[in-house]
Amino acid sequence: EADIYQTPRYLVIGTGKKITLECSQTMGHDKMYWYQQDPGMELHLIHYSYGVNSTEKGDLSSESTVSRIRTEHFPLTLESARPSHTSQYLCASSERFRTGDGYTFGSGTRLTVV
Amino acid sequence: GESVGLHLPTLSVQEGDNSIINCAYSNSASDYFIWYKQESGKGPQFIIDIRSNMDKRQGQRVTVLLNKTVKHLSLQIAATQPGDSAVYFCAENKEMDSSYKLIFGSGTRLLVRP
Numbered sequence: 293e294a295d296i297y298q299t300p301r302y303l304v305i306g307t308g309k310k311i312t313l314e315c316s317q318t319m320g321h322d323k324m325y326w327y328q329q330d331p332g333m334e335l336h337l338i339h340y341s342y343g344v345n346s347t348e349k350g351d352l353s354s355e356s357t358v359s360r361i362r363t364e365h366f367p368l369t370l371e372s373a374r375p376s377h378t379s380q381y382l383c384a385s386s387e388r389f390r391t392g393d394g395y396t397f398g399s400g401t402r403l404t405v406v
Numbered sequence: 407g408e409s410v411g412l413h414l415p416t417l418s419v420q421e422g423d424n425s426i427i428n429c430a431y432s433n434s435a436s437d438y439f440i441w442y443k444q445e446s447g448k449g450p451q452f453i454i455d456i457r458s459n460m461d462k463r464q465g466q467r468v469t470v471l472l473n474k475t476v477k478h479l480s481l482q483i484a485a486t487q488p489g490d491s492a493v494y495f496c497a498e499n500k501e502m503d504s505s506y507k508l509i510f511g512s513g514t515r516l517l518v519r520p
Contacts, residue, residue, distance in 0.1 A: 327510075332493065334495065334512045334513060335450070335495070335508075336510075337508070340507075342505065351509075384449070391438055391455055391499070393455065395452065395508065397449030397451070398449050400447075
């Protein structure tokens with residue numbers, strides 16, 4: 293059973309629209325992450341947070357922004373969606389982020405911008 | 407730059423046979439190397455990890471081997487089952503700037519023939 297929830301699962305939206313992808317976790321983890329993944333490809337870290345009011349950009353440049361006002365909530369926003377933003381976005385959280393089993397991933401949001 | 411890459415994009419095996427998925431990495435400074443399984447429509451699921459000071463670790467039906475000399479990581483799945491069909495990613499948990507980041511490879515799709 294998932295302890296990290298992403299909504300919506302699928303989103304098709306027109307170019308220029310503002311969108312927010314939601315991510316919530318119930319585990320009380322301090323660390324949260326957003327990854328971008330094209331089909332069959334590796335996950336690229338685009339944003340991460342080590343706690344409330346902490347946000348950092350990841351290794352892959354992204355036009356999206358994030359906020360961390362509450363521990364359990366880490367939404368990602370695109371102010372003006374473009375077709376190049378079409379991808380899958382995966383949210384993750386961790387407590388013991390040194391070992392591999394410390395990370396929990398959500399099921400993702402598959403975004404299509406037309 | 408640093409990368410975690412996989413040798414084969416697709417691996418097809420007969421049900422009941424053993425599967426071996428390989429991964430090469432270029433950065434030697436990681437603390438942990440991790441294997442994830444990703445089924446269609448889901449986020450990555452932790453399978454097994456290995457610390458950089460080990461060369462072998464066994465789990466239930468899975469074994470991970472780490473060869474630091476040639477910077478090679480492998481996942482062995484014994485008696486492969488249809489439920490093992492998925493995309494498998496290797497990843498390294500690398501310390502960077504007093505924090506840890508997961509760096510993923512591009513994935514190998516495992517197909518299990520009945």
